[in-house]
Amino acid sequence: MLHTRHGWWLEEAGEVTPTRPLEGDTTADVVIVGGGYLGLWTAWHLLALEPELDIVVLETAVCGHGPSGRNGGFCETLWGDAPTLRERAGDPAALAVCRASEDAVRGIGSWCEANGVDAWYRQAPMLQVATTESQVGSWDTIVHAAAQLGAPEQVVAVSAEDVRARCASPLLLGGALYKLNATVQPARLALGLRAKLLDRRVRIHERTEVTRLGREGDVETRTGRVRASSAVLAVNSAAAGFPGYRLSLAVASSHIVLTEPIPEVLEELGWTGGEAIVDSRTLVHYMRTTRDGRIAFGWGGGAMGFGGRAADRLELAPDVIARTRESLVRFFPQLRGCAVTHAWGGPIDVSPTHLPIFGSRGRVHHGFGFTGNGVGPTYLGGEILARLALDRRDERTSLAIVEPGRKFFPPEPFRYVGGSLIRRALLAKDAAEDDGREPGTAVDLAASLPRRLGLRLPR
Ligand SMILES: Cc1cc2nc3c(=O)[nH]c(=O)nc-3n(C[C@H](O)[C@H](O)[C@H](O)COP(=O)(O)OP(=O)(O)OC[C@H]3O[C@@H](n4cnc5c(N)ncnc54)[C@H](O)[C@@H]3O)c2cc1C
Numbered sequence: 001m002l003h004t005r006h007g008w009w010l011e012e013a014g015e016v017t018p019t020r021p022l023e024g025d026t027t028a029d030v031v032i033v034g035g036g037y038l039g040l041w042t043a044w045h046l047l048a049l050e051p052e053l054d055i056v057v058l059e060t061a062v063c064g065h066g067p068s069g070r071n072g073g074f075c076e077t078l079w080g081d082a083p084t085l086r087e088r089a090g091d092p093a094a095l096a097v098c099r100a101s102e103d104a105v106r107g108i109g110s111w112c113e114a115n116g117v118d119a120w121y122r123q124a125p126m127l128q129v130a131t132t133e134s135q136v137g138s139w140d141t142i143v144h145a146a147a148q149l150g151a152p153e154q155v156v157a158v159s160a161e162d163v164r165a166r167c168a169s170p171l172l173l174g175g176a177l178y179k180l181n182a183t184v185q186p187a188r189l190a191l192g193l194r195a196k197l198l199d200r201r202v203r204i205h206e207r208t209e210v211t212r213l214g215r216e217g218d219v220e221t222r223t224g225r226v227r228a229s230s231a232v233l234a235v236n237s238a239a240a241g242f243p244g245y246r247l248s249l250a251v252a253s254s255h256i257v258l259t260e261p262i263p264e265v266l267e268e269l270g271w272t273g274g275e276a277i278v279d280s281r282t283l284v285h286y287m288r289t290t291r292d293g294r295i296a297f298g299w300g301g302g303a304m305g306f307g308g309r310a311a312d313r314l315e316l317a318p319d320v321i322a323r324t325r326e327s328l329v330r331f332f333p334q335l336r337g338c339a340v341t342h343a344w345g346g347p348i349d350v351s352p353t354h355l356p357i358f359g360s361r362g363r364v365h366h367g368f369g370f371t372g373n374g375v376g377p378t379y380l381g382g383e384i385l386a387r388l389a390l391d392r393r394d395e396r397t398s399l400a401i402v403e404p405g406r407k408f409f410p411p412e413p414f415r416y417v418g419g420s421l422i423r424r425a426l427l428a429k430d431a432a433e434d435d436g437r438e439p440g441t442a443v444d445l446a447a448s449l450p451r452r453l454g455l456r457l458p459r
């Protein structure tokens with residue numbers, strides 16, 4: 001098994017030659033910090049609004065080599081957040097966000113088609129499943145919210161038989177079906193977007209770390225400066241290291257294992273419809289198939305990060321990978337003995353509400369907090385940030401995820417220590433429930449802390 005930072009998707013997508021680092025001082029209409037999906041979609045949508053704009057993207061490594069090129073490739077809507085949205089913003093605003101997130105899922109497919117980018121975009125429903133009795137019905141509030149918002153077809157409860165007809169894992173005890181969802185080869189999407197922006201003469205400087213971001217939109221790197229009318233901060237978990245954003249997000253991590261091609265097993269499971277599947281625990285398992293007949297199987301149970309600091313254990317975690325492999329075989333016992341060819345991981349930017357956050361401070365416009373659901377929502381985020389950067393207001397900038405009511409995490413080191421203790425409690429709770437045991441009062445109490453504090457962690 002090849003356990004790397006970058007993983008298989010980037011290997012499959014093929015190497016790219018990094019662009020030139022920024023050297024010296026320059027000016028631009030908009031400078032974008034971060035070359036993941038969010039920064040790149042922002043550039044794309046800026047050009048859609050004003051084709052002649054002069055845009056600079058500064059990326060510390062190579063565009064798309066962070067989580068955007070390594071994720072599970074679930075391209076989801078925000079319907080799973082409908083209950084939170086209703087509670088925080090009311091029904092009309094909740095519906096508007098969910099509908100805009102549907103446009104994003106469809107928009108990515110249309111973009112791939114229109115631009116000739118083969119990112120393996122495939123629409124198929126997503127299943128949220130139960131693997132323990134305690135998880136059964138955990139989707140009820142979401143099904144109810146979709147119905148209350150007048151979109152009962154979007155999230156539908158389904159029986160164990162229905163779930164197993166789509167994927168015959170013995171562990172699946174029923175679930176909910178999210179009608180609109182897609183899967184992508186995430187690295188092909190990110191690198192396809194990078195290539196199209198280079199074609200459009202966006203100035204992308206890679207191997208260029210931004211070391212200072214001023215409120216006036218002025219940006220400094222170790223080797224140069226950019227003065228621009230607007231700046232966009234699109235650095236994912238690293239936002240927690242920028243002044244003004246330190247309490248706005250927490251950093252967790254997620255890790256993936258990939259099997260060798262096993263088309264015959266997928267046939268046997270009846271899992272040939274392209275469904276993305278996620279279980280209902282707090283530290284989720286998520287799984288999907290690939291075009292060449294593999295299973296990519298992930299787990300959101302990796303370590304917490306400290307502030308916005310990069311750390312090896314957020315990307316390379318042999319112990320987490322070992323547990324993820326065990327879970328893979330629990331879900332699919334027929335895979336015992338089958339080869340896992342690749343493993344990798346990356347940081348997750350956790351928002352206090354589980355919803356992404358967009359807004360502006362002076363001339364700096366930010367987006368973060370995707371909480372493990374960024375593939376679809378970064379397209380929408382790009383639409384929002386492009387408008388904010390150009391000071392245009394419309395239905396996208398009035399969505400309830402733009403300048404939402406503020407909610408903060410505690411400062412470091414309390415966030416790291418508290419987050420790690422809660423993570424341990426969640427691991428113990430999940431393990432007990434897998435074995436059919438009661439988790440115990442202390443574990444239950446610690447695991448319920450985020451909810452009691454009004455926080456929603458990645459499920
Ligand atoms: C293992 C894993 C699985 C996941 N699975 C899914 C999934 O199936 N579906 C889903 O929707 N989401 C998933 N996610 C989350 C998803 O990948 C992210 O939400 C999404 O990629 C966020 O895009 P982004 O552009 O904000 O961040 P990134 O892709 O992280 O891009 C930010 C970029 O900013 C750069 N940067 C950071 N600091 C600086 C600086 N100071 N100067 C310049 N550049 C900087 C980084 O190098 C990086 O390239 C997963 C994440 C991981 C780690």
